Amino acid sequence: MFKKVLVCTFAALYALPIANAQQAAEDFKISDNMNISDFIEKAYTPTFDCPTAALNDKVDSALELASLTPAQALQLTSMKSHGLICAGQHPIAEGLLQRLLANENADRSAHYYLSAIFQYGFIYDLKENPERCDYFMLARDSAKGKYPDVHLSASLGFTTECISDLSEQVYGLSQILEMTTDMDDPAALAHTYNRVAQFYSSHNRGRLAAAQYLKAYETGKGFYTQDNLLSILGGVITGYTGAGDLPAVKAALDKFVALNKDIQTPRTQYLQYYFEARYYTSVEDFKKLEEILINWKDVAEKDTNPVYQGFYRWYTAALCLNKEDMACLESFIEVENKAPDTYLKYANTSSQYLELIIKVQLVLGNRMATEEAFAAYVKVMKRQKRKLEDNSAILDVIRLNDKIINLESSLAEQEEKRSKMIWILMFVVILVLLIALWFLRRKYIESKSYDSATGLLNNTAVINKLMHLPKPSQKCTNALAIFDIANFMEVNLTLGSTKSDFVLLQIANTLKKITRSSDLLGRFGPEQFILCLVDIEEDAAQAFFERAKEALTNTFADQNSQYAINVDSSMSIFYSTETFTDIDEILKNMLLSLSMKADQA
Numbered sequence: 001m002f003k004k005v006l007v008c009t010f011a012a013l014y015a016l017p018i019a020n021a022q023q024a025a026e027d028f029k030i031s032d033n034m035n036i037s038d039f040i041e042k043a044y045t046p047t048f049d050c051p052t053a054a055l056n057d058k059v060d061s062a063l064e065l066a067s068l069t070p071a072q073a074l075q076l077t078s079m080k081s082h083g084l085i086c087a088g089q090h091p092i093a094e095g096l097l098q099r100l101l102a103n104e105n106a107d108r109s110a111h112y113y114l115s116a117i118f119q120y121g122f123i124y125d126l127k128e129n130p131e132r133c134d135y136f137m138l139a140r141d142s143a144k145g146k147y148p149d150v151h152l153s154a155s156l157g158f159t160t161e162c163i164s165d166l167s168e169q170v171y172g173l174s175q176i177l178e179m180t181t182d183m184d185d186p187a188a189l190a191h192t193y194n195r196v197a198q199f200y201s202s203h204n205r206g207r208l209a210a211a212q213y214l215k216a217y218e219t220g221k222g223f224y225t226q227d228n229l230l231s232i233l234g235g236v237i238t239g240y241t242g243a244g245d246l247p248a249v250k251a252a253l254d255k256f257v258a259l260n261k262d263i264q265t266p267r268t269q270y271l272q273y274y275f276e277a278r279y280y281t282s283v284e285d286f287k288k289l290e291e292i293l294i295n296w297k298d299v300a301e302k303d304t305n306p307v308y309q310g311f312y313r314w315y316t317a318a319l320c321l322n323k324e325d326m327a328c329l330e331s332f333i334e335v336e337n338k339a340p341d342t343y344l345k346y347a348n349t350s351s352q353y354l355e356l357i358i359k360v361q362l363v364l365g366n367r368m369a370t371e372e373a374f375a376a377y378v379k380v381m382k383r384q385k386r387k388l389e390d391n392s393a394i395l396d397v398i399r400l401n402d403k404i405i406n407l408e409s410s411l412a413e414q415e416e417k418r419s420k421m422i423w424i425l426m427f428v429v430i431l432v433l434l435i436a437l438w439f440l441r442r443k444y445i446e447s448k449s450y451d452s453a454t455g456l457l458n459n460t461a462v463i464n465k466l467m468h469l470p471k472p473s474q475k476c477t478n479a480l481a482i483f484d485i486a487n488f489m490e491v492n493l494t495l496g497s498t499k500s501d502f503v504l505l506q507i508a509n510t511l512k513k514i515t516r517s518s519d520l521l522g523r524f525g526p527e528q529f530i531l532c533l534v535d536i537e538e539d540a541a542q543a544f545f546e547r548a549k550e551a552l553t554n555t556f557a558d559q560n561s562q563y564a565i566n567v568d569s570s571m572s573i574f575y576s577t578e579t580f581t582d583i584d585e586i587l588k589n590m591l592l593s594l595s596m597k598a599d600q601a
Helices: 002-011 036-043 053-063 070-086 090-102 111-126 132-143 148-162 166-183 186-202 206-220 226-243 246-260 266-282 286-302 306-323 326-337 341-347 351-364 367-389 391-449 459-467 488-495 500-514 538-553 583-600
Strands: 477-485 520-525 528-536 569-576
Touching (some): 111 148, 132 148, 206 226, 266 306, 286 306, 326 351, 351 367, 459 583, 477 538, 477 583, 488 500, 500 520, 500 528, 528 538, 538 569
Antiparallel strands (some): 520 528
16 A cells, blocks of 8 residues: 555656646636636546646535536546546545446546546555456447547556566556557556556666656656656656666756755655655765755644655654764654554665664664564565566566667657658749749749839839840840830820720730740830841841831731821841940930931921
8 A cells, every 4th residue: 555655655656747738728707607618618627637726626516516517527527536636535535436436427438437437446456455456348349449548547557556567567558658659649658658657666677667657757748747847856756766877867857956946845745855865865964864864854743645655754754873872762762663554665675774773773782673673674675586587577677678678769750751841842842932932033023114004114123124135246236225105195195095005005915916936025215116036137127127127017906097197217226246235325325316316397
């Protein structure tokens, strides 16, 4: 029984509250007008976690509502018993569970009911009642494929407490580890690490246990409360202490003390003093031990648990032994002889305690008592030796550890693959976005490069393209012409004063029809168009421009009108055998030429 108490205290056997996990439910204002189903959904805490005290209070208030349906009352009762178990109020929880499980209206396949079955099995486990296995098995089998939290908790309970064959235990734990890994649930994985650590501890594999507790600690840092992270660190300290790795104990203890500075509840203070006393006794720093005992005294005296009171006496006796304080040692033996049987049952299975008793009795000169303590010590050590030397047990434990390593390697590979896929996906997404942005920018730039009335390149765009034209080949030229529509206003008035854009579009289409794809065509001014014949012989260019002028004249030849519509245009031509690096000056001179022609006309 006391083994169970210690496991619950130091290793968080049942569950660890998750920080802020039920915050949404805690914010509910309990009233008959509230959405009770919504509250129940948000307030539900997985079986491998614990509800906060604030949430327990909310559940109690909700149970008093008159608007509850029978099903809702049963759901809340199951949640309340869960909270009571976490708070250590097992008798009250047991009474609630008995009534719930016996209720004829309860849905035997519902989540709350199977959670209640597991909880009842857990209470029986604390009592070391063999019937726990029936409840664990029923909850495990009924919840499979439906309620992962109940299935996981019941599977762990059944595997660790109800299977006697070590090989089967190892196989069961390895299967659970695989299942938990596939769940992708850090809380479930941390809980499983805890239980595997306890399995290692029960087989005196302290270093392996400590490693699993550390994994639970690292996995749970994001969601466990600080108070319960301390419980896991307690498991780390206990594991390394059992392995005799004092430097590792000190490192974990320093973490514990630093984390406890912001917590300092009576429970965490007790644990800190216990672990510190144990460590400083191991390294024989009795000056430091004395300081710890002074601080520990007030906390220990307020605790009613006989085992916890006994721990304080043990380390006080260790200090008295170092000081050879005979009165203190005699007082210690006197108290131990009167201690409750339940406490002595636990203490007499502890090699550490029996070793202390042997030393104290030797100093006091109690030969018979020394021999009795030594005989008990030998018996305990033989039992531990047999356990350590059990080859099949060692192989099974090693096999489980190998399985864990393989699973973690597989998990690491999966995580690496997932990370690579994420990076590849991010790269692809960014690449697609960049391409899309490039196309959008290109379309935007292109939209800014074209004249809205004619669809031709605008002034700025055509000049930019001219500046980047390469030098023409030998005996060829880049022939540039500006066409000025001299009678634009007359043509526009003839066709209709509102059709200026139509006139411009028709003129642009005429020029488009006669130019090559390699030529540059654009609208240069309100009534001016620019055309560059790229890499062409000068004579051919001159003939082309004349044909272009003639085509412009006949732009509206097919238009039905009572008037003859001819487009009167003049042009200025420039031939270049070089690049247009001085395009601004060239265009200025061409415009001047057009202006002079207009004046002459």
